[in-house]
Amino acid sequence: MSATTTETGPSFVPAAETLGAVLAPGARPPRPSALSASLTFGWRAMLKIKHVPEQLFDVTAFPIMMTLMFTYLFGGALAGSPTEYLQFLLPGIMVTSVVMITMYTGVEVNKDIEKGVFDRFRTLPIWRPSTMVGYLLGDAFRYTMAATVILVVGLVLGFRPQGGVAGVVAAIALLVAFSFAFSWIWTMFGLLLRSEKSVMGISMLVLFPLTFLSNVYVDPRTMPGWLQAFVGVNPISHLVTAARSLMAGSPDTGEITWVLACGAVSIVVFGALTMRLYNRK
């Protein structure tokens, strides 16, 4: 190849020698491990963020808006002052925002799956779920970012967690782990539904009741009995209680175990359904 080759391409003439050299069959490396393949797909997700950084808008602006809105909307009425209310609200609003962001996983999968590159991934001799795990690893980064943004806004507004750095980090870790597990619902819907819009529609239908009918905003004791029953079994309530306990420095092991078990069930059930759809697509 000469230095005059331009990037526009037409002057390219396939040369038997140079092409032959890359075609000479070298030793084929062994297939990558499940972890290595998943991390490679995670790297792909990070590259996408690098090329289209605007997509981080929903993990920065949206959480800030949520925190400000609900702190000042309800603060005075429910707790006497926004700062007082923030001590109660912040773990919950963090959970709400991050869980809401999980729906973009389904949208991304749905958009991507129609592209030709997926056919290539699916003809590779690799651990099948690694493509999906890769997405979720990229998303875990986004969840961490959203949680961090909310924490910073909270600290600025006067949130003072008793659990200190360790408690806050543990709460965020639990939240990100749960969201990773919960996102398998969206990979399933992303593969199942035909369009981005229907994925969005279903996500809203699931996420709004799940996040609002919980203990995020108010104490459930004032709610009617049937609603209390729902709030009691809602996994988001358990996650919020667990996150509050960690941030307050008095970890509630029962709730934490409940959240982790719930996440494990989600991975098993929706992970299996996702892979079934992925293999049949």
Added chain:
Amino acid sequence: MRDLAIETSGLVKTFGENRAVDGLDLTVPAGTVYGVLGPNGAGKTTAVKMLATLLRPDGGEARVFGHDVLREPDAVRSRVSLTGQYASVDEEMTGMENLVLLGRLLGHRKPAARDRAMALLEAFGLTEAAGRQVKTYSGGMRRRLDIAASILNTPDLLFLDEPTTGLDPRSRNQVWDIVRIVVAHGTTVLLTTQYLDEADRLAGRIAVIDHGRVIAEGTPGELKSSVGSGSVHVRLRDAAQRPEAERVLARELNTQVHPEADPVALTARIPGEDADAGAERASRALAALAASGIVVDDFSLGQPSLDEAFLALTDRALTDKEMEETAA
């Protein structure tokens, strides 16, 4: 059966009512370019997707290098690569990132994946575009990157699904050159195309498929000679004489005559296997035109092109099917 790259028997795939692939029998010897030729919707892509383990067959059997596509998908995957009809590369990533990603997924360590990516980009004339997102590439560059990705670990069998659809002539020639070099290095290529020209130039054997079935199979030469000895092309001086000329030709050649878009041109396929007999009929037809007072500006007798062969074959299959249906 070591020297067979692909072997299918009675392969079926249905999508609802539509039998996209309907009893496909293919035998592809290793080390050649095998052309699968058919119109849009003939079932080419569906067949390739089943062979590449992307779709599960609903019936029949398919083996790739002796491995069953349903029972041993990973064994098949480790020997094949697919360049799909729509570029199988990630548009948002750069050319370099695409190849490094794939290298990593094929088990190369990062430095080795990067070296391999650079060598491939160089060989495919993409070095200068390496750092640009693929969505900024021209169609030809994208297709080259796609093929480069497919030979990252030199595969034993490469599926090229309509590799030149939508490319300009120069890019198409580049792809053809690349295919020839790839095959010369021992990779079997299964090429689907709707261009007869392409199959004629590249493929050692061709299967013509229509409605999900093979309707003819053979070398390009065999396919051409199977549909008759050739065709005559006539240009008249006066367009007003065309209907009369059409009648005369139909009578003398005993075949259907096609009026062309050009108002003074006519084309007719000469039936029969024998080229000499065909030439004789053609000269009789010319004499008959002159006898009827029709002024002919140009009269030529040509070997059938693969295009004509293709149209004849698909027509014939259609007629057979209609007859079957009437009989039933």
